[in-house]
Amino acid sequence: MALKEGLRAWKRIFWRQILLALGLLGLFLYGLPKFRHLEALIPMGVCPSDTMSLLRDNFTGALRPWARPEVLTCTPWGAPIIWDGTFDPDVAKQEATQQNLTIGLTVFAVGRYLEKYLERFLETAEQHFMAGQSVVYYVFTERPGAVPRVALGPGRRLRVELVVRERRWQDVSMARMRTLHAALGGRLGREAHFVFCMDVDQHFSSTFGPEALAESVAQLHSWHYHWPRWLLPFERDAHSAAAMAQGEGDFYYHAAVFGGSVAALRDLTAHCARGLAWDRARGLEARWHDESHLNKFFWLHKPAKVLSPEFCWSPDLGPRAEIRRPRLLWAPKEYRLLRD
Numbered sequence: 001m002a003l004k005e006g007l008r009a010w011k012r013i014f015w016r017q018i019l020l021a022l023g024l025l026g027l028f029l030y031g032l033p034k035f036r037h038l039e040a041l042i043p044m045g046v047c048p049s050d051t052m053s054l055l056r057d058n059f060t061g062a063l064r065p066w067a068r069p070e071v072l073t074c075t076p077w078g079a080p081i082i083w084d085g086t087f088d089p090d091v092a093k094q095e096a097t098q099q100n101l102t103i104g105l106t107v108f109a110v111g112r113y114l115e116k117y118l119e120r121f122l123e124t125a126e127q128h129f130m131a132g133q134s135v136v137y138y139v140f141t142e143r144p145g146a147v148p149r150v151a152l153g154p155g156r157r158l159r160v161e162l163v164v165r166e167r168r169w170q171d172v173s174m175a176r177m178r179t180l181h182a183a184l185g186g187r188l189g190r191e192a193h194f195v196f197c198m199d200v201d202q203h204f205s206s207t208f209g210p211e212a213l214a215e216s217v218a219q220l221h222s223w224h225y226h227w228p229r230w231l232l233p234f235e236r237d238a239h240s241a242a243a244m245a246q247g248e249g250d251f252y253y254h255a256a257v258f259g260g261s262v263a264a265l266r267d268l269t270a271h272c273a274r275g276l277a278w279d280r281a282r283g284l285e286a287r288w289h290d291e292s293h294l295n296k297f298f299w300l301h302k303p304a305k306v307l308s309p310e311f312c313w314s315p316d317l318g319p320r321a322e323i324r325r326p327r328l329l330w331a332p333k334e335y336r337l338l339r340d
Helices: 002-029 032-041 089-098 113-128 169-184 187-191 262-281 290-300
Strands: 102-108 134-141 156-162 194-198 202-204 216-220 253-261 305-307 328-330
Touching: 102 113, 102 169, 102 187, 113 134, 113 202, 134 169, 134 187, 169 187, 169 194, 169 262, 169 290, 187 262, 194 262, 216 262, 253 262, 253 290, 253 328, 262 290
Parallel strands: 102 134, 102 194, 134 156, 216 305
Antiparallel strands: 194 253, 202 328, 216 253
């Protein structure tokens, strides 16, 4: 036991030194953007063989984690991390069809984000999001009349919900959890069996199907999935409701994509809304706003399924061998033009 602990400690020290050396070298020789390519050299870990044999999913049946030996395909608590090649998409589609599911997709399009991103988001969703399934889109905006008309396929509907425009973009982001919680307790919750909540400043580039469905679903952040835990940008202000101590946290999740059953999302959004209200009452604001609170929730309540960065990829990171088939791509971030 002592030997194992000693080896683990040595490995931690070793990879910290390697990361530091690569960072300094990258910054010195190439600048920060080039350094991002070097982080792919940091190993993600390996799913234990005994866990691999047990990985199953309500929609995909038995998974094939051994098909992707170069990446981590399971979590420490036994949930699958879904990568291209580890599931059979036809089985997932068949299962969702047999269950006669309706899947919700929510998106907020407020301010200039509506004109800049919404039409492409919806058009590509019609091509790639849960193709062949019953889908209801919920667009939250302060300008319902400006929502573009997009041709929808059979069994697919679009609802537009009015929201109040917040003064700051940070407040728009943080008010999302409160608004989603109310919607999930209303018509959205009655219409859909599962719901995905997504940011509007991205577009679908490939199939995003029922293989992504589960009771609760978290998305690995494409900018942080190779990083060791001690470097992940969790909230460290101990006074915040989103605070996580050193050594806490499993992965860093992206708030641009999360999902699950209506009941599970009601719990998630209630937790985040309470945490945000707690912070605001004390004059606090977590570093990454609602994303910080979402990461706290998933630390306390482990997701049943984790989506690999293939499901939400940043083109700024460039091509990587392990990213075989990106499903969602970030749009260019033009914050100066879009945020008041």
